[in-house]
Amino acid sequence: MGYPAAELARAAETAGSHPDAQTRQRARERFARWSAVLRRIAGGSVSVGSRQPVADLPFWATPQVVRGGFATGEAVAGGPLRPYEAELARRAGVPAQRDALFAYHLTEAGLAELSVLLESGAYRVETPEEAALLTVAWLLRAGDETAAVGLVDELRPHAHRLRFTPAPDDAPAYGPEVVWRETAGAARERLARRKPNGRVAAMQEALTVWNPFADQLLELWLETARDGQVGARTPAGWSDRAAALVERYHRLAAAHPHCGKHRRPKENLAILRAATEEAVAGRPLSPRARGLLQHAVDSMVRRRGRPGSPEHAALRERQSADAAGPMLHTLARVVVNRLAVFPPGCGIRSVEAVTGPITPEEAAWSGVPAGARIAEPIRRVVRRALAGTVAELIAAGVVPSAEVLARLVPQIAATATAASYPDEALRSLTAATYRAFRNRRSLLLTNLEHQVRLDELPWVRAVAGHRSALAGTHASATSALRRLGELALDGFPATLLPNPLVRELVALDREAGGRLPWVEELATDSSRGPSRRSTPPRPGSPATCWPTASTRATTTSTTRRCRERTTYGVRRAGARPPLPASTRSAPSGRAPGRAGTGWRRTA
Known part of the structure; x- marks a missing residue:
């Protein structure tokens, strides 16, 4: 319980002490999830290390998983009714309950709606369970009533809790090769959370408010100078002008709280302001205050020139231009408004269409000058939602690592995997199920158990008999496998491919009919099993324990040997074959077989 308890404590601390309200809210949500984890583990309704962690959910249901692979006891496809479910219940005249909606979808009217949805392809599968009833509709349309009835019988006990539509x-129908790192909706949410930068706001206040005010105070005291001695005389009307500046200072300080330069007593502005307040109050300056005032005036004139001089005017003009640029959060508001017209569930084809200069209409409501350019930090967020081929995204810098590539590959592998189904509607549904399944978070497993696989889902099993080896299916999968292997090796050389990417390559290899020896990196710290002990366990002690140092070392060395024998990518046609063992050696100081090491030819 150490890790969940530590995460619970961290969430509680953040929820109670973080200055940002949204961060506190997210921390409260994390606290609720970790509380559920600990409470249900203690109550026995959640099992750690099992592939069926929630006692009252089937193993194929997608559980809500928090960091570390712990299940909270809730289902991702559960929770309150979604707006579209509530609208359907109202339109169908049934109670706003999932079991009632499940029963409605099995009626003639409900099946007709599912068939229309299936044919149009105008749906978004976010969790694998949402494809279940569409699969039932397809099976009935295909005449496979036995499989449809069997699937309904398996789903019915969970219809009150899980969402099956x-x-x-x-969303626009992009080609099968088009992928995106983030959706337009995710980019919009990310930009909407951007807040004003306090340091930038302080800089703008310093340049546009306090520097001009300091110039006015400097001009005021230069009027009192005689032979370079400040305060030697008092011109007519000087006291009234000084009182007006003191009053203006208090108004500015109340309206512009970001910059604290004017409050620091050693700053020239603070020295001039304090001396002015003393003069307005009719109190003579002390020798120390007079010396500070003289030093401040001399240093300001020596550094920037007298106010109104050409060099001083040029400096202030440059500073005003620097401060005139819009702040990032105001630009983000404009881009958020532009992204609202794009479907939230997919990427965008053109970044320039979203990040062009500010139009006069946008300037009218945003306050950003017309023609202003969108800053690079905002463009970088939008670029993450760019839709294109994997090669295009790598070239654009949107895919910086093999881990990011692994998140994009399921969108391509889904199409290749579903190509073996002859019906177009079923291919689209299977591809959507595949993509949703790959978003499933991994569980913390012990005893070398494996995660739930796609072909274990009941609705995927139900249509497995309708697959056929179509002409070109193997060739398409082989082409995708080679292309992705080349992209991984060319884009991220000398990098151990992450397990999610290896799993996608395995799926493509299976569709291509290949038998390459794919091996994932073994997570030795989650392999809980019997360890070698010199003495038998004490009576009443558990039969298993966490691996000892010796078993971990043995497993690690086994993993290293597996890596040496593993094909992590597809060798390009015409590539140079590996060097014979007699003509290669490990670089000095590096052990052979380690990831990231290169081999050099020896004489």
């Missing part, structure tokens, strides 16, 4: 969606 997808949300309607009118």
Whole structure:
């Protein structure tokens, strides 16, 4: 319980002490999830290390998983009714409950709606369970009533809790090769959370408010100078002008709280302001205050020139231009408004269409000058939602690592995996199920158990008999496998491919009919099993324990040997074969077989 308890404590501390309200809210949500984890583990309704962690959910249901692979006891496809479910219940005249909606979808009217949705492809599968009833509709349309009835019987016990229909969606139909790192909706949410930068706001106040005010105070005291001695005389009307500046200072300080330069007593502005307040109050300056005032005036004139001089005017003009640029959070508001017209569930084809200069209409409501350019930090967020081929995204810098590439590959592998189904509607549904399944978070497993696999889902099993080896299916999968292997090796050389990417390559290899020896990196710290002990366990002690140092070392060396024998990518046609063992050696100081090491030819 150490790790969950530590995460619970961290969430509690953040929820109670963080200055940002949204961060505190997210921390409270994390606290609730970790509380559920600990409470249900203690109550026995959640099992740690099992592939069926929640006692009252089937193993194929997608559990809500928090950091570390711990299940909270809730289902991702559960929770309150979604808006589209509530609208359907109202339109169908049934109670706003999931079991009632499940029963409605099995009626003639409900199946007709599912068939229309299936044919149009205008739906968005966010969790694998949402494809279940669409699969039932397809099976009935295909005449496979036995499989449809069997699937309904397996789903019915969980119909009161799980969501088995997808949300309607009118996303544009991109080609199968087009992928994106983030959706337009995710980019919009990220930009909407951007807040004003306090340091930038302080800089703008210093340049546009306090520097000009300091110039006015400097001009005021230069009027009193005689032979370079400040305060030697008092011109007519000087006291009134000084009182007006003191009054203006208090108004500015109340209206512009970001910059604290004017409050620091050693700053020239603070020295001039304090001397002015003393003069307005009719109190003579002390020798120390007079010396500070003289030093401040001399240093300001020596550094920037007298106010109104050409060099001083040029400096202030440059500073005003620097401060005139819009702040990032105001630019983000404009881009958020532009992204609102794009479907939230997919990427965008053109970054320039979203990050062009500010139009006069946008300037009218945002306060940003017309023609202003969108800053690079905002463009970088939008670029993450760029839709294109993997090669295009790598070239654009959107895919900086093999881990990011692994998150994009399922969008391509889904199309290749679903290509073996002859019906177009079923291919689209299977591809959507594949993509949603790859978003499933991994559980913390022990005893070398494996995660739930796609072909273990009941609705995927139900249509497995309708697959056929179509002409070109193997060739398409082989082409995708080679292309992705080349992209991984060319884009991220000398990098151990992450397990998610290896799993996608395995799926493509299976569709291509290959038998390459793929091996994932073994997570030795989660392999809980019997360890070698010199003495038998004490009576009443558990039969298993965490691996000892010796078993971990043995497993690690086994993993290293597996890496040496593993094909992590597809060798390009015409590539140079590996060097014979007699003509290669490990670089000095590096052990052979380590990831990231290169081999050099020896004489």
